[in-house]
């Protein structure tokens with residue numbers, strides 16, 4: 001199995017300690033004519049709004065903004081939506097690069113006890129305050145000796161054990177019993193492993209060379225005082241907590257918990273656990289997203305289930321954006337007349353990207369409202385799982401102050417055949433079986449029934465049109481071990 005990061009799947013161009021919209025131009029605005037941009041800037045408006053009122057000739061992204069009236073009152077999708085659906089789609093990698101370039105990381109640092117710091121992101125590096133190890137000590141059970149070059153030493157009474165140092169120095173030709181982890185007595189040149197020791201009376205012998213320093217872990221060989229033990233921007237795992245304890249660190253400076261507001265929309269939705277009729281749908285996206293966000297250490301603010309009403313959604317988005325570091329919505333992101341979220345972002349904020357070359361998950365988008373990022377995920381639960389894995393969690397990690405890091409991705413032999421048109425990247429629930437990747441579901445976008453069997457996603461690149469059994473295929477596992 002080839003381990004390797006997904007090509008290009010990092011967030012490029014980190015920006016730190018800033019909040020809100022960046023000064024850099026929106027890369028998706030580069031397609032606008034200079035006249036459009038200047039006119040918009042002069043009027044203090046988004047160029048999209050400017051263009052909406054006086055469309056430039058030809059099919060152009062800035063002509064694709066929201067309608068001025070609610071889409072509720074239209075029988076058919078408006079022309080803007082129809083044009084939008086014909087726009088060339090952004091790749092996932094390009095969307096991740098836009099996140100790195102356009103989304104500022106909220107500033108701040110709080111000091112927390114190490115015991116409660118699992119999952120938090122270090123705001124500054126942790127320096128070793130003491131040497132690691134703190135003293136020369138034995139790596140094995142055996143005999144500490146002061147060698148003279150003739151493969152024999154005289155055993156002296158006593159013992160060095162972990163927590164119980166031998167109180168005397170070894171003179172030339174002397175040896176003493178030692179256990180793993182014990183501080184080596186002064187004068188020790190090497191430690192002989194017990195398995196290599198030949199003892200006759202009080203004489204210790206061995207065969208072959210015993211290298212000076214053998215089996216001794218030297219003071220400071222792992223970390224010297226003042227050396228960086230952990231870098232800033234690291235999400236702390238239990239392994240790190242153990243290291244911090246080892247270094248005598250009791251408190252660390254971490255980023256504030258990310259406050260994430262969750263909103264779902266759709267007249268058909270009922271909260272989880274509530275009775276529902278056949279035409280109604282349980283809001284399953286919310287518990288799934290709440291779980292993902294809790295795993296990422298976020299403080300989740302549950303918003304209401306919103307009706308398919310533009311004004312109500314706009315109001316809820318404004319309120320959520322004012323009190324959170326990130327707003328995540330589900331549904332209402334496609335091109336139908338009840339898909340209001342892109343239009344609200346175009347009209348009242350900014351759309352950084354919308355619609356990706358990704359299946360499932362194409363309708364997703366990212367915008368800014370009052371400077372707060374708004375991640376619009378599709379409604380279909382399977383698509384929410386895919387888009388959160390590829391984009392959502394990367395955005396959350398970025399906002400939480402984590403250093404950019406690609407998703408774990410491996411190349412494995414396919415155990416299935418698959419065909420698709422070139423254009424969209426396809427993510428298919430899958431699991432490893434006998435070293436080959438198997439698909440576990442056919443229609444996975446609209447449900448989560450594959451969740452019991454899948455271990456991750458088969459990842460099929462945009463340009464790929466066919467996979468035959470045995471071909472190399474990407475695998476993105478759900479679990480990144482010790483991450």
Ligand SMILES: Nc1nc2c(c(=O)[nH]1)N[C@H]1C(S)=C(S)[C@@H](COP(=O)(O)OP(=O)(O)OC[C@H]3O[C@@H](n4cnc5c(N)ncnc54)[C@H](O)[C@@H]3O)O[C@H]1N2
Nearest residue numbers: 264281282283284285331332333334339363378379380383
């Ligand atoms: N003409 C086009 N139509 C559609 C396209 C397209 O490109 N052109 N894309 C399709 C794709 S792909 C998806 S995905 C959907 C997503 O659209 P929306 O984001 O606008 O979502 P809705 O239409 O509102 O809902 C889709 C589906 O998901 C169910 N849903 C919604 N919220 C939840 C929830 N919280 N928990 C569980 N299930 C939920 C909803 O009932 C619908 O069945 O658009 C396609 N159309």
Ligand code: MOO
Nearest residue numbers: 360361362383445
């Ligand atoms: O991309 Mo949609 O997300 O297939 O269902």
